[in-house]
Amino acid sequence: MSTISEIVTGIISRAPFLEEALNDGLINVSALARNILPEVKQQYGDEVKAGAVVMAINRMAPGYYKKINIGIKDFVHRLGDIISRSNLEDYTYAYSPTLIRKQLNLLHTIGTDRRIFYTFSRGISETTIVISNAAREYMKKIFSGETLLSKKENLASITLQLPEDSTEITGVYYFILKNLAWKGIPITEVISTTNEFTIVVSERDIEKAFSILVNLKR
Numbered sequence: 001m002s003t004i005s006e007i008v009t010g011i012i013s014r015a016p017f018l019e020e021a022l023n024d025g026l027i028n029v030s031a032l033a034r035n036i037l038p039e040v041k042q043q044y045g046d047e048v049k050a051g052a053v054v055m056a057i058n059r060m061a062p063g064y065y066k067k068i069n070i071g072i073k074d075f076v077h078r079l080g081d082i083i084s085r086s087n088l089e090d091y092t093y094a095y096s097p098t099l100i101r102k103q104l105n106l107l108h109t110i111g112t113d114r115r116i117f118y119t120f121s122r123g124i125s126e127t128t129i130v131i132s133n134a135a136r137e138y139m140k141k142i143f144s145g146e147t148l149l150s151k152k153e154n155l156a157s158i159t160l161q162l163p164e165d166s167t168e169i170t171g172v173y174y175f176i177l178k179n180l181a182w183k184g185i186p187i188t189e190v191i192s193t194t195n196e197f198t199i200v201v202s203e204r205d206i207e208k209a210f211s212i213l214v215n216l217k218r
Helices: 004-014 018-023 029-044 050-058 064-068 072-077 099-110 133-142 172-182 203-216
Strands: 082-094 118-122 126-132 148-161 189-192 196-202
Touching: 004 018, 004 029, 004 050, 018 029, 029 050, 072 172, 082 133, 082 203, 099 118, 099 126, 099 133, 118 189, 126 133, 126 148, 126 189, 148 203, 172 189, 172 196, 172 203, 196 203
Parallel strands: none
Antiparallel strands: 082 126, 082 148, 118 126, 148 196, 189 196
């Protein structure tokens, strides 16, 4: 049978950002204990008192997020340029034997036109293309006959240039995405290369998202 401490730790670890907020002193421990007490009783027994839950919360070992903060502060100060692009569209097609050939056709068509932003992401059963809306007619013509699973318009992207050692620092993507999630910004796509990290959001959220990411460097 699990102990009260194990049950409390399990409950808190399931809630996004709760453990972090606790360690930062942003949560009223007594109020939290009263809130989760019914679930603790359900798992442990009706004899559990709120005081025991408070004690279990206060005795929790520093969570994983504490460990990933090592190196993060230095990392954010070494972020490179932050580049924003607007007027993007997101297409997701079901996999087909002809899809790759059509992607090559698209690349040949848009050539080296630096005005057009594009990226491909292939999953197991589908492929997503994020591309400037200036290529809309190309997309319609070239991918005619393919199964379009999803199309999103009025999107924008933000690309962060990461330090070369970013792959050696734990929690880099978590730190970036956490700050956006705290502000309630939904993300349409996440795209990454070794030293670049790109998020795609709705154009209505781009100004707010850009401001958040710029402020990370301060």
